[in-house]
Amino acid sequence: MADVLIADDSEFMRNLLREILEEDHNIVGEVENGVEAVEVFKEEQPDLVMMDIVMPIRDGIEATDEIKNTAPEANVIMCTSVGQEEKMKEAVKAGADGYITKPFQKPSVMEAIQDVVPS
Amino acid sequence: MKIDVQSLGTFNQLAHEGAEQATRSMAQMTGIDAEVDVTKISLVDRADIGEELGDSEFVGVQFEFEGALSGDTVLVFDRDSTDEIVNALMPGAAEDPSMAQSSVEEIGNIMMSGFIDGWADYLGAGIEHTPPEYIERSGADVLPEAPDTGETDQVFVFRSEIEWLDQSVNFFIYMLPEYEPMTEMMSEHAAAGDDAIPIEKLEAFNRMTRKGTEKAAENVEMMAGIETEAEVSQISFAPIEDVPKQVGNDTYVGTVVEFTGAPSGYLLVLFDETSAINVAEALMPMETDGDGLTDQHKAAIEELGNIMTSGFVDGWANVLQQTVEHTPPRLVHDMGRAIIDPLAAQLGQHQQHAFIIDSKMKTDEVAFESTIHALPNEEELREALDELLVERAEETEADAEQIF
């Protein structure tokens, strides 16, 4: 059971992710933008962050970059509707460990998490 | 072959003035006051032409024209409004089918002469047309078969919508010029400057849009479990003040984003209220509290709009090998035209005409229909098209697994 932080500006998507994840994992926080994601990450030190890209105030790639700079061992999976190759490369550069495109099916989320934080 | 914005503007104006002339002719003959609501030029897949006519019954006339410009043109009235027009022309004529038909032919003949003459005058060359052929069909079948396009499956269509004041009845003028003479004429009129757009790039862009629409439809299907089909995708050109008329005046629910990159602009995903409720309920795992469109429905629509937006613009980014950023979606629930008017105004600060990219998807399972409208900055779209490699136009999808 991993400690997971969910960062997504959509309430609908946070609910959906929570329902998928809470069976096997411990949700330590749900935030709506990149600034909050960094803050809560520092407080909670979760095993995994599920990170949206397009969010207000600060986007998920910048937030991932900062999290990875302060804690290289952190695990971040981008979970986004953006399916642009250049964005995926930016995410790799920021240090993201995985990339899930929305809309997703439950098994693909489980699989991506299993790859990054094996149970 | 190239086309430039200036000549697109001129052609649009010609078609609009032609439709106005036709409408004046009708007013003189019948006393019916009508006004040309909107005229636009679209580059559209030949299979999608006339999709907006739905299943309604139409009556009208069709002509072939030939000369400086060749092709087919039709004038069609809503079946239900024909009697009134016919009676206004000749009282009692609607009672007698052959008289009614002859009246429609005559009125069509006079209206369409007005429509064609403006083109001939502008081109300084004659355009002949055949005698009117009376037609009576439903939906898109009322339109002539799209001209043969050779290599490409896309055609230019001129479309005017004429509104009969005081009545909720519209009629339409469609002109489908033959592809070669039309594109040649466009090329001849294009300025020799840098801003001319090769027509094959516009067509490639249209194919990208079609794929983007299919992707957005797939996303809806995957999220909501509703089998959804991409219906139309086209790129149109119209004066900026006609942009809001692309959307109806009913109340819509949806999302709007500003996108930046190659190009920048605005993108709207709209649902009529019934479709919004239907699709939101299909998305939500639980029952909602309350009637009508609740906050829960809106939250679901907001995320669906976000995902559809990405599905639509990601293809552009991947083909152009660049990024297109967009703002988080803003949820809207308002009169259709009021939603799009601030966006047109923002573009209108820098341009007189706009390209409008329209897509539509629907499903037969439940009442569900959604439209996507993109309003790119004209100059940036031209630059993006300039960069576009036609042979990459199919490379709309990126594979995360190859990168991670």
Added chain:
Amino acid sequence: MKVYDGSSQTEQTQDADPERIKVGIAEYEVTTDGAVLTTSGLGSCIGIALYDTETGTAGLVHVMLPSADEVEDGNAAKFADTGTELLVEEMSEAGADPNSIEAKIAGGSDMLDFSESGSGIGDRNVSQVRETLEEYGIPIVGEDVGGDHGRSLRLESNTGDLVVKSANTDNTRL
């Protein structure tokens, strides 16, 4: 050839109602015979309704952008400054006295304004209309501007009443 026989009875009844004239975006209409002028779907656009209390001449213009100075465009009715001027001139032409004209304005919402700096188009449209009307000394006797929703307008030119509809609230009569 408009003929009223038995079958067009309904049309005659309709004619008893005031004529309804639609005003599109970047268009204007002036009436001296009590017609109802309507315009729909105003977002950041603004509708300027002028009414001459003495002669009953009424006019409505639907403008889109603040100032004609900013864009090269021949259509005066597209801009708040030139559109207001045009409407005042056309009404005078139709017999109105600028000294007895009153204005009612609606629209200029700030919905969907993505501009990050400065005020949005809706705000600027409203300011420009106020400024131009002031130059003519025309008082604004009613207004429903700003906010974040769309509006549709109906100017009843036999009374000068301007009815404002929005998608989610009740009608307002100015």
